Amino acid sequence: MSVIDSVRAVEFAPRLKRPSVRRVLRRPGLVLAWIVVAFVGVAAAFPGLLTSHDPLGKTGARLAPPSGEHLFGTDNLGRDLFARVVYGTAESVQAVLIAVVVGLVVGSLIGLVAGFVGRWVDDVLMRIIDVLLAVPTLLISLAFIAALGFGTVNIAIAVGIGNIASFARVMRSEVLRIKGTAFVEATTFAGIGRLRVLSRHVLPNAAGPVLVLATLELGLALLSVSALSFLGFGTPPPAPEWGSLVAAGRDYLLAAWWMATLPGLVIAATVLAANRIARSANRDHAVNF
Amino acid sequence: MLRYATRRLLHALLVLWATFTATFFLLYVLPGDAALSKAGVGSDGAALNAADLDRVRAELGLDQPALIQYLKALGNALRGDFGTSIQTGSPATRMYAEAVPETLKLAGSALLVGLAVGIAWALLATYTRRNLLRQALLALPAAGVSLPTFWIGLILLQFFSFRWQLLPAIGNEGVQSLILPALVLAIPTASMSAQILSRSLELTMRAPYIETARARGASRGRVLLGHATRNSIIPVVTALGMTAGHLIGGSVVMESVFSRAGVGAITVRAVNFQDTPVVLVAVVFAALVFVTVNLLVDLLYPLIDPRIRLRRAPLERPVGARRPAAQRPVAAPEATA
């Protein structure tokens, strides 16, 4: 029997708000963003569901303006532009995912090791990151493309390498922050090993901001990938990739405004949607970069 | 102060050296001969024949071991010689340097416009008490960073140059040719600085000393301009190095869209032709801009915040401290009352 049984805390424990369907619906922008992302997902996985046209087949009507038949009009060779955008989605999405995964995996690993091990390992790794930070992402990508050659996959890898620095920095600063908390110091008094401290205390608490950054990088990676393929470093035609579709419309700005404008609009909408979702994830996790 | 400056300068040189080294091995050693053979498939260049290839290989000294090549190249680079351009045969450095002023005009005006608009935007969004206006003002910068600049450029080109014929579509002639590309290039800068500053202002406006100022009778505008802005500007200044990098990257795209001459156009052509000496110059130049801007930014800090003393490199951890040193300044140790 302990004396304390009679004394119970009388304070109020805080109630936590959990995300509910109603709270999500109160943000219409977010709902719209999810719809856009869902469309992009379907277009990437099952392009046939969204259009009956062949992205490479010529319809006969060259440079036809948008209509019920051709939602985005047709291009200079008479191909249906909407079908080309839909069938090009897979390549763009794949490139974005490769780019983010490369950045996330390599960057997080570097940041984790640098932050957790510390000392000279930290110094060496961070000097490497300094170099990646000193050169703008687009130039890092260009240098890698110069070395690896053209193509969407190479673009994606190059963009991913350009993103390593930001993932490494966020992961490292999170690990350092958590390493300095009282609850990690308190593990000294629980007799557990370093690896267990890392897996049970440091990583789960550091992962949140890094994953939020990953969602943010999805949109940015799409911008970089499409800019590079716009510049002509992507897979050569006739493969329809979003950035190269915009580039193809450059020569017809006056004659066929839709050729550059509408694929570009799709890129912009997708990036906007991805960033909107990233921002809400950021707010829900209350993370500051 | 002197010690601090020396440290920062050494760190900057280290970054430049490491950038050169990493890029050199990436461009010369990693791809080897295979990359050279690809030199012929540039988008608008004619294929190189075998004789050309041999000449190029000999010129680049590719028959020697990698380390020897590197040491030679490093020695030459220190004298400003990055090799000769494969496309034109003239020195890569000179070719690049000649294009710098055009890009500087573009990026510089974009920087000024972007910062001015971004800062004004954040101040307005923080000042207004109307929730709807505030939401709208805060939402736009988020959209601004999401828009592909090449697309915006093409749309503006379509209207201002082709339909309305107000501004030239291509070229470097006069101020008029600068307007459209500089404006488009300013969008990401403006959006980013608006986002950074408004977030920073939001935190500052919650600081107790703001409540103190308001409790003394200072108006909202006076509190914002007289107390909050200078306390919030440091993150924007810190981001200047990165902003400069974004502008160099962005000018690559803008110079392509508006067919302007400049380092961006040279870089794109160099990548197309696998013109490695020029690509190397481009990368090292970008790093040079970044470290220079950051050195200047370091000198700016103490002017903004008297608590920052230039004694410690921001990346270094203090001895005996358990937590890593924040990049933001810490107050001096307390004197006893």
Next chain:
Amino acid sequence: MVLTIDDLRVDYRAGRDAVRAVDGVSLSIAPGEILALVGESGSGKSTIAHAVMGSLPRTASVTGAITFAGHDLTTLSERQFAKLRGPGLGFIPQDPMVSLNPLHRVGRQVAEPIRLHTPASRAQAEERAVELLERVGLPHPRERLRQFPHELSGGMRQRVLIAGALAAEPTLLVADEPTTALDVTVQKKILDDLANLARDRGIAVLIITHDLAVAGDRADHLAVLSQGRVVEYGTPAEVLGRPAHTYTRTLLAAAPGLTVRPRPQAEPAAGDLVRVEGVTRRFRLPDRVADDGWFTAVDGVTLSIRRGETLGLVGESGSGKSTLARLVLGLDSPSVGRVAFDGENVATMGRTRKRALHARAQLVYQNPYASLNPRLTVRQIVREPLDGFGIGARDGRPARVRELLDQVGLSASVDGRRPAELSGGQRQRVAIARAIAAGPDLLVCDEPVSALDVSIQAQILDLLTGLRRDLGLTLLFISHDLAVVRSIADRVGVMAAGRLVELDDVETVFTRPRHDYTRLLLDAIPGQRFGDLVNQAGTR
């Protein structure tokens, strides 16, 4: 009356819900009067202060009236209010360390209200600022004008803030917990000066405080707040001597400065568990490159902790008491001297011995929220040391965890919760359960109750006393609060600037202190004006 509050109600909107923070409060203050609003966190006291200053967040909705200088403050526009702040209403904020603009010089900040509200020139305003700084007792006021806030100590900054509040000659001063962030000795001086200034110039003062003792020492009237209502109002003698409301009585009984709580008798000591022999710990100052950039946190301390006793360690911030605790626990090594735990030198222990030490010597942190992993449940947190040190059979551990939680007075309903879903007191109980899980001999408590409300403080202190008796623990109890230490410790060590200036039985230290610094600390304990009154009432 300077200020009349009539049936004030304040609601905070939170989504669709509204939380009532202030529920029908009516009060008034006469010129030159000091009125103290006393209550625990969430009682609505700060909301009243903000309502008076017109600085409520926009989610707040107000009904009732606040009459000041012929205006109803609840109906004023922002512009009208701004004219009233300074010349009418003066404000002294809670934490002086963060309440001055770090980028503006002291002179400019004191002169700002003068420049805002009078046609005085910059030079005239600065002259006034010098006078004001002198009046609030800041030495060398003219030199201070050129200094930045970070060059001043906390007490000096609070004086600067008071000078700024007085600069535009207000008729009412609102002080929101004005000394909570300061050391006791500084706290006393500031409060004395504030009270004198108000009396001399006939300024009415509204002090918001959680500390009944502070309020009782200086206020003309006290209003005790609980859940948004005034439950008790009267002069200090009335409220402290004859409390009518149960809540006031609870508060009084829990207030360590006012009530001398019965202290459990120590069991006979059987040797020393910890010996600290001539220990000094120096740190390199990060910002100094010069060789003299050393800071001596602990300076030649010798003491021992006897088995089964509670040793209290008191001192103001920066006195080295926490550093000493870290040295005892082997989290840090002394620069000079030796720390021995059960006869073994802590500094030379290898990895295995250190681990064994930490099974026997545990730490309870000041801030329970920071010391608990937010992602783990209560159950997981308390179980961790059992797994880590391999205590008991694996399948018996869940039952052992429940037993531990029961021991610290936590019901089964909290087992699956995470720290964010617990109250401050519950969190500290979880931290204590974790600390006793490994069956330690020594429990080091570093300011374990400083972050808690008074009534919860008392519960946690009772819990620690009970555990110590039931489990035969040795306690090293660190606090800045002498009254708290008095209620729990057998012996007390007083630290100042890294040195142990006094170490003796608790009664000896409190009744016959030998060192001047100890006397200074004791004099500064709030609640001396009416302490006897309360104790008499308590024993009746």
